Amino acid sequence: MSRVQLSVVALAAALVIGGGAFYLGRSSAVSSHGVGAQGQAPAAAASAAGERKVLYWQDPMTPGARFDKPGKSPFMDMQLQPVYADEASDTGVKVSSQVQQNLGIRTAVVKRADVSASFDAVGAVQFDERLNVAVQTRTAGYLERLAVRAPMERVAKGQALGTVFAPEWLGPLNELIALKRSGASGELVAAARERTRAMSIPADLVRQAEEGSTPNARYTLVAPAGGVIAELGVREGVAVSPGMTLFRIAGLEKVWAVAEVPEAQxxxxxxxxxxxxxxxxxxxxxxxxxxxxxLPQVNATTRTLQARFEVDNRGGKLVPGMLLRLQVAGPTASRLVVPSEAIIRTGTRAVAIVRKDNGAFEPREVKLGAELGDQLEVLQGLAEGDQVVASGQFLVDSEARLRSVLGSLAAAEPAATQASAPASMPASKAAAPAAASYMAQGKVESVEADSLTISHGAIAELKWPAMTMGFNKPSAKAFPDVKPGDSVHFEFKKKGDDYELVSVHRLGGAK
Structure with a gap:
């Protein structure tokens, strides 16, 4: 193979190797990029799933105004707070478990209990006047000896009380003795006996006279019943007359407990x-x-009636003047009860804080019945098994009041206004009426080219407290005579996210 051919072959091999490396690197990059995206997607999804959706931001001191982004409140020197979707859609108030533990929030269960309509009263012990016994004499005479010398002494039935000498009895007794001795007929003797009976001479004295032939005009008075001497009407040696009450005995087997009971009970x-x-x-x-x-009599001062209770006193431990704590038992009925500490009384209504199934707390007005010790009967507003806050409910109630203000403002917004508002428009613009204007008085703190800083009092229409804030001018040349330190009466309206002045009048001067 020639050198030229070898060069061509080497060049082709280099191109093949380089192209393979390029495609291999590209596929590796694409593959690694795809793997990274897939690995990051679940994390991003989890992050998104773990985040709570924010509907809007608000100033807690001015809950009527809503903002579409966080920042500093234009009303107070504080940051805006977010309102989440799960909070706004829930009618209750959610409190974290940590806060509940720190504040000691404790709940109780509304339940049914068999309760008797009983009540307590305090009664004073008195003698049962139906057991009183009077001891009298039916003849004139003298009280020779007195066995009981002081009132309130206890006596037993048959106990000797004193000895009475009745001179008038001597004549009839001597006559009866003489007739018996002379052998008079039975009719005369019977007539003499009837005379002694008419003069209330005891049968024992008559029998003693007939048997012993010696008249006895002294007899002993005995107690007809046991008790105490409630009344001692004689002293030793005094003369007595027929019908005179010598002793009055009050029985102690039973006593009265008289209690003052309110009309309602x-x-x-x-x-x-x-x-x-x-x-x-x-x-x-x-x-x-x-x-x-x-007793059919009402005490006009205390609006109470006197109830008379009969109490068993066979042991004799109760004496007049003692105080008894009475517990009157009434009919038993099943009633819905709740602890007394779980009810907030406002003077005109009663409120309970109910814990819902989702953990939120909701204030609920209830109608109460009778007070049953440390529990209250519930007539309306709660059901058996409801959990109510028994400790820390005032904090939950105050938070619920704030949420109820937000709910009422949101409900008052026209649905069409919110639906027609563009997505880019802040929520505060849709919530506030554009044509509304407000008036107030205050003091000008500073004057800028496009705004005035005014310290003003509370504005009830906007639920603003007294504060210092800036108001935009309608134009740079507006209100040229206003200077720092002036007391002014001004009118303003909401424009966009800010508030713009409509007019400013110096108090005591021209605009």
Missing amino acids: AVQLKRGQKVSAALQADPGQTFTGTMQEI
Whole structure:
């Protein structure tokens, strides 16, 4: 092979090798680029999936204005806060688990419980006047000896109380003795006995006179029932007369507990209701009783009625003046109850913070029934199994109030206005009425070529607090007489993302 041919062959081989290397490198580059894109796509997708969608930005102090990008608030010296789609679409308020733990937010479950319509009252012990017994004498005489010398002494049934001497009994007794001795007919003796009976001479004295032939006009008064001497009407040696009450004995087997019961609770009382009582000084001593009656009289000052309870006192431990804590049992019924601490009372309504299934918190107005100790009966607003916030609900409620303001403003926007707004237009433009203008008073802090900085008071229409902010001029030559330090009355309107002055009047001067 000639040298020329060898050169041609070498050149062709070089071209083949170079072209193969070029195509191989290109395919490797394309392949590596494709692999990288595929490797990065899941990461980008995961990143996009992990991000929350921001609907708009807002100033928490002025929630009515909305912005399409983050930045500094034109109203306050603070950054705008994002509002996410999952928050705006939810009617409740979400609080992170970490914040819930830091604030000690605790929930309770609304449940049904068998509750009796019972209530507590305090009653004062009194004598049961139905057990009172009066001890009297039916003849004139003298109280020779007194066995009981002081009121409130305890006596037993059949115990001697005193000895009475009745001189008037001597005549009938002597007559009966004489008739027996003379052998008078049975009719005369029977008539004499009837006379002694009419003069209330005890049968024992009559029998003693007939048997012993010696009249005895002294007799002993005994207690007809056990109890205490509630009234002592005589002293030793005094004269007594027929019908005179010498002793009054009050029984202690049963006593009354009289309690002041409010009108609202008195309607629940019925005759025969069971009551359990405990000494206020010693709760360990308990007694049982029943409700006897409600006295038909209302205390105009306290608006209470007196209820009379009969309490068993066979042990004699209760005496008048003691205080009893009464627990009146009522009918048992199944009621929906919630802890008292879970209810926020505003004066006109009651609110509970309910935890929803998705973890958000929602304020809910409820209608309450009776107070059952540390629980409240729920008539409307909650269902069995609902979780309510029992601790930290005021923080959740304040956040819910802010969200409810946002919700009401969003609902008030005309749907057509939002639909017709171009995509490039900021959300704040669509939310604020273009023709609306506002008036306020303030003090000019500085004057620039295209704006005025004014310190003004609160503006209720925009829910602005008192602050210092800049207002654009309609033109550079507008308001030439206004100077720093002037007190002015001004009118402005929203124009784009800013606020523009319509008129400025110095207070006490011309424009």
